[in-house]
Amino acid sequence: MAEARKTETRAEKELRILEYWKSNQIYSRHKEKNASGPLFCFYEGPPTANGRPGIHHVLSRVYKDIYIRFRGLQGYHIPRKAGWDCHGLPVEREVEKELGIKAKSEIETDVGLEKFNDLCRKSVLKYVDSWNEFSERLGFWVDLDDPYFTMDNQYIEGVWGLFKKIHEKGLLYQGYKVVPFDPVMGATMSDAEVALGYKTVEDPSFTVRFAIKDEAFNKKFGEVSFLVWTTTPWTLPSNVALALHPEADYVLFEVETGDDILAPAGETAKASSAAGAKKEKGTASGKKSASSKKSKNSAAKKSTKAAKSHAEAPQAEPAKNNAKGQVERFICARDLLSDVLRTAQGTEKVLAEFKGVDLLGLDYAPLFDFAISDLQQKAHFTIGADFVTMDTGTGIVHIAPAYGADDLEVGQSHGLPVVAAVGLDGKFSAGPYAGA
Structure with a gap:
């Protein structure tokens, strides 16, 4: 042995x-x-x-x-x-695969809850x-x-x-909390589950314009738009604010627009609001990660400080078209101006410079109105946020509290509404894009 x-x-x-x-x-x-x-x-x-x-x-x-x-x-x-x-998604998903179910609603309409629960008991x-x-x-x-x-x-x-x-x-x-959501499973996911499949990919990014609607500012500078960069254009109907870094430098510039630089002007979704689209790697939106320092100051509250700064700036002539094309005025971060202009670099005319804090509290026109018709809280004005970076984009971040942890936190600190234009099925729930 x-x-x-x-x-x-x-x-x-x-x-x-x-x-x-x-x-x-x-x-x-x-x-x-x-x-x-x-x-x-x-x-x-x-x-x-x-x-x-x-x-x-x-x-x-x-x-x-x-x-x-x-x-x-x-x-x-x-x-x-x-x-x-x-219990849990693994059990339900296994049965759904066997039945060929592609949406949670089919459980009630095509199978029945009692039968589905019985199949889950057997499957487990x-x-x-x-x-x-x-x-x-x-x-x-x-x-x-x-x-x-x-x-x-x-x-x-x-x-x-x-x-x-x-x-x-x-x-x-x-209360509210922004969490990953799987529209197929109809349930939230943990950060760990998302991290398992996370990878850096090349994706289109968009620069959109938001027209400033502030009487004092417009009287001083004419028609001007904020340029805002995003990699998540589907969140734009849920926009309620624009964030600038209070200590960053911004410029108001004038440039001839064209198909290769900027899309046709327009304040509504019917007219193109895109100022260009390009491929970018990653999922950055001009923000720091969720672990970065968040803005806690009150600099974003509407005040007369912006108006005073505008009064000190030189009077600008109204924008005029010329034979080459339409002349328009925009605002973006000074350090990112060359990235924003791309092929038009060198043709711009800088009319004024501001600190971010001097541009806070300005009202602007939303791009879409189908999701914001019954808002009870003030929205669509500029706020300050320390998580705005000058690494990429335009230095101006679009805020949609329903779809970002940073957005929700800064939105709550400023009393902004939470607008969820996209339903749990991952599609727009109302307006001209309902079901898309």
């Missing part, structure tokens, strides 16, 4: 030890030995048994087993309760035997004969009971 053991492989040794444990009831005897010891309770964080176990499940089970074995050696009595996770236990064999082969000591199921009413009522206690203590509140 000793000679045979010297030549056995690791796999053969594992099987021999497992058979020894089983034939001699080592696990049961271990529990009996520690039955009178201090309690150390272990409820397994349950896997979902609608999919087969894989190599990635090994490590977590090994960690669990090592720790509770160590506690067992210390004399603790350990109920090792196995469990099965019967589809591979229980495979999981049990997997656990035994790993030598994972856990009570598989009396597991708990998260779909049992007792378990569900226990969770609701905890929520009730939390509510009674006044620890629940309702």
Whole structure:
């Protein structure tokens, strides 16, 4: 026997030890030995048994087993309760694939909730035997004969009971939070789930114009538009503010527009509001990451400071067209002017320079009106934000609190409304683009 053991492989040794444990009831005897010891309770964080176990499940089970074995050696009595996770998107998605469901609404219209729930119950236990064999082969000591199921009413009522206690203590509140959302699954996603598939890609970026509608400013400088850069044009109908960095330098310049520089002017969606589109790598929007410092100051509140600055600036002549094309006036960050103009670089005429703080509180015309007809809060004016960067874009960031963590935070600090023009299906919910 000793000679045979010297030549056995690791796999053969594992099987021999497992058979020894089983034939001699080592696990049961271990529990009996520690039955009178201090309690150390272990409820397994349950896997979902609608999919087969894989190599990635090994490590977590090994960690669990090592720790509770160590506690067992210390004399603790350990109920090792196995469990099965019967809820969540993996279960629903598996059944949806089998039924060919492409939208959550089809569950009610084509299948029925009762039938769908029954199929989910059956699906969640589809591979229980495979999981049990997997656990035994790993030598994972856990009570598989009396597991708990998260779909049992007792378990569900226990969770609701905890929520009730939390509510009674006044620890629940309702508010807004920007989170990743999967329109196919009809559910939010964790940052970790999104990070698994995150990659840098080349995507179109757009520069759009927002016409300033401030009587004092327009009287001084004529018709002027802010140039705003974005990689998420679908959020523009939800725009409620424009953010500038209070300490950055901005210029008001005049330039001849053309198809290769700027698109035709227009204040509504019917006329093109794009000042050009180009390919950009990444998903930047001229903002720092969510971990960057957020603007907490009150510089963005509407005041007379901007008007005073305008009064000190020289009077500008109204823009005039010439034989070459239409002349228009825009504002962008001074350091990004050459990037904004592209092929028109060198043809611009700078009329005035400002600090960002001098441009705060100016009203402007929204690009779209179908999502903002019933707003109860003031919107569409310039605010200050420290997360605006001068690395790319125009130095002016469009703010849509419904679709960005930074946007929501700065929007809440300025009392801006939250406008969600896109529904949970990932399509516009109203207006001329409804369903698109």
